[in-house]
Amino acid sequence: MALLEIENLSAFYGKAQALHDLTFNVEEGSIIAMVGANGAGKSTLLDSIMGLTQTKGDIRLDGTPITAAKPQDIVVKGVGYAPERFNLFPYMTVRDNLLVGAYTAREDIETNLDMIHKLFPRLEERENQETVSQSGGERQMVSLGRALMSSPRLLLVDEPTIGLAPKVCLEIADVLKRLRDEFSLTVLITEQNANFALSLAEQIMVLESGHLVASGTSDELSSDERLAAAYFGH
Numbered sequence: 001m002a003l004l005e006i007e008n009l010s011a012f013y014g015k016a017q018a019l020h021d022l023t024f025n026v027e028e029g030s031i032i033a034m035v036g037a038n039g040a041g042k043s044t045l046l047d048s049i050m051g052l053t054q055t056k057g058d059i060r061l062d063g064t065p066i067t068a069a070k071p072q073d074i075v076v077k078g079v080g081y082a083p084e085r086f087n088l089f090p091y092m093t094v095r096d097n098l099l100v101g102a103y104t105a106r107e108d109i110e111t112n113l114d115m116i117h118k119l120f121p122r123l124e125e126r127e128n129q130e131t132v133s134q135s136g137g138e139r140q141m142v143s144l145g146r147a148l149m150s151s152p153r154l155l156l157v158d159e160p161t162i163g164l165a166p167k168v169c170l171e172i173a174d175v176l177k178r179l180r181d182e183f184s185l186t187v188l189i190t191e192q193n194a195n196f197a198l199s200l201a202e203q204i205m206v207l208e209s210g211h212l213v214a215s216g217t218s219d220e221l222s223s224d225e226r227l228a229a230a231y232f233g234h
Contacts, residue, residue: 003154003186004049011041011048011210018044021057026125026154031180031195033189037209042190044151045207046156048134049188050074050081061154076104080152082143082191084159090132093112094123097131097142101149108151115183116145119175137168144175155179157189161196169193173200198222 002025011019019041026032034042047053051071059067066074075081080101088097097118113158117124120141126134131142140160147155157176161169173196179185191197197204198218206214206221214221 001028002026003062004188005058005060005063006049007058007060009045009048009055011044012056014099015117017210018053019048019085020057022207022212024205024212024215026186027186027203028186029175029180029184030203031189031201032203032205033201035192035194035197038192039209040207042207043158044210046081046158046188046190049156050079056216057188064158072104075150075152078151078153079156080147080150080154081156082140082147082158082160084162088131088142088146088190091130093128093130094134094142095127098123098145098149101146103150105149105151109149110214112149112151116148117118119148119178120145122191128164136163137165137171140164140168140172144172148179153186155185155187159190159192161191161193176200186202 004026007023009019009022010017022045031224034045038040048055051058051069052075055067058065061077061079066077083150090102097107098113102112105112123140123141131139143155160172176187177200180187187200189197202217204216204218204221205212213222
């Protein structure tokens with residue numbers, strides 16, 4: 001069953017069109033990856049789902065249209081967003097940054113904090129540390145944790161591995177798999193690191209200049225010579 005349905009979605013910045021008639025579904029309980037080069041429109045796609053851009057077309061969450069909804073209402077409906085830009089409060093502690101994400105799910109604060117501390121023990125150890133003094137990997141963990149504090153059913157994650165060491169990328173991949181397997185979350189990620197996406201997602205989609213140019217399983221896309229050369233480095 002599709003939790004997220006995208007139909008003929010186009011996005012605009014003023015008169016400039018950034019996405020062109022995208023149509024795809026995200027099945028409940030899956031990890032889906034949208035890959036493409038810098039500037040392909042990946043962040044615009046997630047921003048559009050969150051109601052942060054001018055769009056045409058349809059976006060449905062669990063069958064309910066959310067295209068015209070405000071971002072805060074989309075969060076309430078069950079969508080969490082960990083943007084590539086982090087958008088953390090640098091001089092607030094880890095704990096306070098996490099609590100910012102709980103404003104729509106205050107009754108779940110302790111449950112969600114417990115889940116996040118199990119996923120990221122480092123955040124519990126450093127809960128009183130200001131995020132400005134953290135590494136990129138730790139800030140990514142805080143960003144993911146803050147998105148989880150809203151008790152989402154669908155988690156959007158923009159470029160989770162950008163600028164991170166390979167060891168930290170493996171930690172992030174493990175957490176995303178656990179969110180699917182242990183907590184029944186549906187995850188949509190965007191990635192330039194297509195090899196990371198191949199190792200993680202059941203379904204891969206390829207975005208190029210705002211157009212969806214390919215879609216398939218990891219095996220199907222990694223065996224495509226043109227796409228392998230362009231995106232997967234082999």
